[in-house]
Amino acid sequence: MISTPSHYAYLKIAEVCDRKCSFCAIPGIRGGHVSRSSADIVKEAEGLVAGGVKEIIVISQDTTYYGLDLYKRRKIAGLLDSLAKVNPDGWIRLHYAYPHGFPLELLPVIREHQNICRYIDIPLQHINNRILRSMKRGLSSARTRKLVDTIRKEIPGIILRSSFIVGYPGETDQEYRELLEFVRETGFDRLGVFAYSHEEGTSAFKLRDDVSRKIKQERLEEIMEVQEGISLNKNLGRLGTNLKVLIDRKEGDSGCRQ
């Protein structure tokens, strides 16, 4: 039974994750990564498409890890290739692509299928090396930047969404400015920023939550303000282009011509 409007659905390909991000309590509460079999996922997708779903949103805590537990290799590229064939008249969207160990073979699959959205949601969390190390993200600042460049080079025009945490324990003003500059120069298409939350059961809990709530909020708002300008410019750049869209609903006189 799907709880979303009938034209889109979330397709969960795995449960939990094997990462050790210092700020996250999920693996501790729910255990390690468990991939569903590709056959099972494709069967569910076929059922969704038969039921009228147009957009299938592929999710799990860590989609780029998919298959490593079950098939001993990352299989997200092959899985997306199969899902694209199941949904030729709709489209597939990939969420939560963890950057460390990102399977580069995924990029030509996205590029070559017209019905896989040129969109990747890749949570990067920070760009400063000390914080990335403390967060146990497994990726340095240089490798993070290189990955973003590679994705953009391989799939020109790809829409990149990311998320970041501000106010992580010990985050200095300089470390925060490094993140702000990264956001400014990278120009993400979509962005979520979260104030660090000190959670019991995480490895970061033993650190001192020493950035005040006020500063966390100020940093969050400053980045989002920068992002607003970036988003506005990107949206203005789309004026006059023709895009295939899915309409969620028509509300009153919204000026929508169907």
Ligand code: SF4
């Ligand atoms: S933040 Fe995501 S990838 Fe990291 S441990 Fe939590 S669920 Fe796993």
